[in-house]
Amino acid sequence: MRILTIDTSAIASAAVLEFDPLDPVRTTELVANFATDDTRSHAEVLAPGVKSLFKDPVAEGPALDAIVVGTGPGPFTGLRSGIAMARTLSFTWGVPLYGMMSLDALAQQVFDTPARRDGRAVGPLAMGDFVVATDARRKEVYWAKYNAGAHLLDGPHVGPANQISGVLVFGAGAGLYLDVLENNGCSIHLEFAQAQPTALELGRAAARRITAAGSLQAAGLLASTPLYLRESDAKVPGPRKRAL
Amino acid sequence: MNHTQPLILGIESSCDETGVGLVRGTTLLTNTVSSSMEEHIRFGGVIPEIASRAHLDAFVPTLQKALDDAGVGLEDVDAIAVTSGPGLAGALMVGVSAAKALALATGKPLYAINHLVAHVGVGLLDESIPGVGDNGGLPTNLGALLVSGGHTEILRVRSISSDVELLGATIDDAAGEAFDKVARLLGLNYPGGPAVDRLAKEGNAKAVRFPRGLTMPKYMGTAVAPGPHRYDFSFSGLKTAVARCVEGYEARGEEIPVADIAASFQEAVLDVITAKAVLACREQGITTLLMGGGVAANSRLRVLAQQRCAAAGITLLVPKMSLCTDNGAMVAALGAQLAMNGVAPSKLSFAPDSSMPVTSISL
Numbered sequence: 001m002r003i004l005t006i007d008t009s010a011i012a013s014a015a016v017l018e019f020d021p022l023d024p025v026r027t028t029e030l031v032a033n034f035a036t037d038d039t040r041s042h043a044e045v046l047a048p049g050v051k052s053l054f055k056d057p058v059a060e061g062p063a064l065d066a067i068v069v070g071t072g073p074g075p076f077t078g079l080r081s082g083i084a085m086a087r088t089l090s091f092t093w094g095v096p097l098y099g100m101m102s103l104d105a106l107a108q109q110v111f112d113t114p115a116r117r118d119g120r121a122v123g124p125l126a127m128g129d130f131v132v133a134t135d136a137r138r139k140e141v142y143w144a145k146y147n148a149g150a151h152l153l154d155g156p157h158v159g160p161a162n163q164i165s166g167v168l169v170f171g172a173g174a175g176l177y178l179d180v181l182e183n184n185g186c187s188i189h190l191e192f193a194q195a196q197p198t199a200l201e202l203g204r205a206a207a208r209r210i211t212a213a214g215s216l217q218a219a220g221l222l223a224s225t226p227l228y229l230r231e232s233d234a235k236v237p238g239p240r241k242r243a244l
Numbered sequence: 245m246n247h248t249q250p251l252i253l254g255i256e257s258s259c260d261e262t263g264v265g266l267v268r269g270t271t272l273l274t275n276t277v278s279s280s281m282e283e284h285i286r287f288g289g290v291i292p293e294i295a296s297r298a299h300l301d302a303f304v305p306t307l308q309k310a311l312d313d314a315g316v317g318l319e320d321v322d323a324i325a326v327t328s329g330p331g332l333a334g335a336l337m338v339g340v341s342a343a344k345a346l347a348l349a350t351g352k353p354l355y356a357i358n359h360l361v362a363h364v365g366v367g368l369l370d371e372s373i374p375g376v377g378d379n380g381g382l383p384t385n386l387g388a389l390l391v392s393g394g395h396t397e398i399l400r401v402r403s404i405s406s407d408v409e410l411l412g413a414t415i416d417d418a419a420g421e422a423f424d425k426v427a428r429l430l431g432l433n434y435p436g437g438p439a440v441d442r443l444a445k446e447g448n449a450k451a452v453r454f455p456r457g458l459t460m461p462k463y464m465g466t467a468v469a470p471g472p473h474r475y476d477f478s479f480s481g482l483k484t485a486v487a488r489c490v491e492g493y494e495a496r497g498e499e500i501p502v503a504d505i506a507a508s509f510q511e512a513v514l515d516v517i518t519a520k521a522v523l524a525c526r527e528q529g530i531t532t533l534l535m536g537g538g539v540a541a542n543s544r545l546r547v548l549a550q551q552r553c554a555a556a557g558i559t560l561l562v563p564k565m566s567l568c569t570d571n572g573a574m575v576a577a578l579g580a581q582l583a584m585n586g587v588a589p590s591k592l593s594f595a596p597d598s599s600m601p602v603t604s605i606s607l
């Protein structure tokens with residue numbers, strides 16, 4: 001099974017992965033990958049990035065088994081650029097589209113990263129529940145809590161970092177609010193203090209879920225509806241003040 | 245690509261209309277528009293974030309409907325055109341991302357085009373306009389007056405595909421925006437344009453003498469020594485004047501003559517717009533003026549523009565309203581002109597430009 005994944009909840013990224021949904025032992029193979037460093041150039045780089053994953057997108061696109069897009073949470077304009085791209089590719093190529101919560105990508109990366117001592121893997125990085133957090137701007141973070149197996153326990157939420165306490169925190173949101181979190185009894189993994197969700201990790205998380213379920217349809221993936229978590233900020237104007 | 249009668253799919257998302265249009269050469273096949281206008285009513289104006297959310301959800305269904313209505317498939321399309329600016333940044337991003345996806349998924353060329361110039365290009369699609377279409381082109385010595393909730397401009401169009409010049413523009417609010425704000429002051433509903441137009445018919449346009457923005461000699465100068473804003477507009481002072489006027493009636497405990505104020509306000513806006521447009525035409529050798537934008541629906545603007553153009557010997561062209569308001573067909577129409585004139589398509593890496601100047605017809 002070959003899937004295209006796109007995530008623009010923080011950086012702009014896309015990947016093509018191949019795996020066998022009936023063979024959980026075989027590792028997921030990365031076919032092609034693209035990711036930016038920054039969080040503000042989605043408009044320019046995403047389409048060339050997706051194109052670069054294929055030799056001939058016109059021929060190879062329709063042969064994909066699915067497109068999986070990160071549904072956020074993330075800054076709205078960037079998030080929409082990825083979902084608009086994914087929905088239109090799905091329509092044009094006739095390939096089914098699914099969504100996945102973008103923070104799942106970071107949780108998957110934590111799950112895949114072993115703790116090391118003297119350069120040797122000695123066990124999982126998170127032995128118990130952990131939180132992943134990304135930058136929600138306006139002095140807030142997007143966050144969700146996972147168990148050691150990277151299964152979602154709680155979230156996603158948006159709010160100030162001081163909502164999170166007494167837990168191991170991963171992701172760029174943790175790096176931004178190190179002091180607040182440490183004062184709240186959290187510990188931060190510095191290796192993950194700048195980590196962002198990527199399409200590659202989102203694809204690995206999707207592959208893991210699909211192989212666990214045995215099929216794409218049974219994997220319980222989401223629709224491509226964006227997880228905004230915040231209202232539009234628009235205020236209904238009150239009655240005009242009368243000059244009396 | 246078919247360069248004589250290319251089939252172009254046009255995408256528009258610069259404000260609150262999600263538009264997909266299909267045009268073959270200068271023939272309109274379909275013009276499908278989904279508007280989020282209803283969602284903005286309670287706010288009294290377009291809320292960019294709400295518009296952007298609506299574009300995301302409307303795009304694929306609007307595309308599907310346009311293809312169905314025209315009876316064509318994506319494989320039949322020769323090129324894709326999309327509004328890359330000017331407009332609301334977040335709203336533009338949705339249409340641009342979708343257009344890039346279409347281009348990369350189909351391998352078709354993509355044109356990132358200027359929304360304002362597209363308002364002019366749409367004139368080519370309206371066969372009811374005399375002169376247009378006879379030789380497959382727009383008239384020579386052409387100018388355009390664009391008036392909407394998002395823009396107010398006078399353009400000179402030497403060539404729709406290669407030479408467009410901005411002669412004048414609003415320096416603050418767009419005319420349609422002024423209508424919305426004044427409608428709210430008068431207790432009328434959004435959108436303000438139709439509401440003010442209706443109420444103004446019952447009022448006396450000479451009841452209140454509201455200021456005409458940027459018409460003083462220091463702004464106008466003379467034809468030989470033009471001032472800094474000879475063809476420009478300003479409506480924020482007018483809006484404040486209307487607010488003061490309404491407050492005056494309230495402070496005196498008098499009933500507000502809403503119809504008279506609506507009529508007087510509307511006259512102040514449209515008087516300046518038409519006077520400056522005709523002045524620009526006369527001084528710049530423009531003999532045909534094409535009107536576009538949602539405010540072109542205003543009944544008083546149509547009458548006043550017609551009278552003043554006729555008196556100055558200028559031919560006024562007003563496309564039918566479905567083509568005047570923001571739509572995808574106008575984007576396709578301009579895209580077709582670019583394709584037919586051999587203009588190079590845009591790179592997949594272009595960025596939408598919320599303040600794209602008219603001199604940049606495509607990116």
Ligand SMILES: [Zn+2]
Pocket residue numbers: 359363392394395537569570
């Ligand atoms: Zn417009």
